[in-house]
Amino acid sequence: MANTDLNSAARTWQTMVDSNQALLLRKSGHNVRWWAEQGRAAGLRTDDELRDWMRDEHGITGYAQYAVSWEMFGYPEFMLRDADELIDGQYEFHPHLRPIADAVLAWAAATDGAEIQMRKGYVSLHSTRRKFAQVTRANKTAVDVTLRIEAPIGGRLEAVHVRGGDFFDRKVRLTSVEQVDQAFLDLLETALEQNS
Template identity: 75%
Template sequence: MAPDLKNAGTWQLMVDSNQELLLRKSGHDVHWWAARGREAGVKNDAELRDWMRDEHGITGYAQYAVSWEMFGYPEFMLRHADELIDGQYAKHPELRPIADALLAWAEATDGVAIQMRKGYVSLHSPRRKFAQVTRANNTSVDVLLRLAVAPGGRVEAAKVREGDFFDRKVRLKSVDDMDGELFGLLERALAENS
């Protein structure tokens, strides 16, 4: 049975967060900035970023809010949680029960928030992200963990960029791979990152 994702976060949380950041940094909302950008003749994202940085000192995520308002949102950012998870497993329906079981665990566990993305699902504690559910290939799903544990047994080292804390993973090939050990690792990662 598919989990109920009505409380799962989507990209809208990032949009809202970036808009709030812009307002805190500048004292003006996204609509004010978009109007000023149009008045200044800004024609594309690169010009907007330069104009906001060089003339107004606004950088980073706060710029995204204005860019999306002026030039449009990427299509995937407008999707609901169910649409995002459906898209991730559309060509691999045999792997969907693994993702559904992980999401059901997350929904039932106190202190876990689900963030849907185009290609993966993030699991967050009140403090920060502690796990990521990703279709690894055509036959398996990886649970990437922010966890201080040495590789061994089911826990594998994950290849990551320097500075990426999600360097441990558990690979799942079926719902039969989901057992007390996996859920214990998820609970430990949640505790370490809360």
């Protein structure tokens, strides 16, 4: 998958920003700019002050608060990067692993119902319902694809030790692009179907 294709196929943090702003509007009836103006008028100078004020005086908690915090105090630098910059950063010092990630992302970009969401340290794959896989550079020699899948451990599917309630308890470790084969893609397809 060429880098230029990734920007058109993947979503970045902007998806989360938009979602949080929409949540804020639904919860409060006011948009992020209105809230930022109110926060400035109240003399709020820190993120903690803003969060306490929104929770205690207005009952606004969670992700809806992030939208206002980012508007008032700025976005983290990594949230302003596009998809290519994010993936480039993940594999900057391990370029030999990039073709493995690119092969997995090429499958996602070409598969109906799969969506790519870029993050600073990993890439998540989502169905229309929820996240079903995560692609992460595991170490200097491998890329891990962690799956939310109901399938027996064995073969290439390894157990992942997780906290209670975490459904991403299976992974496939990839050390070469040749391992992104039909057997692996079948696991991805199964995870997508189970989470759609």
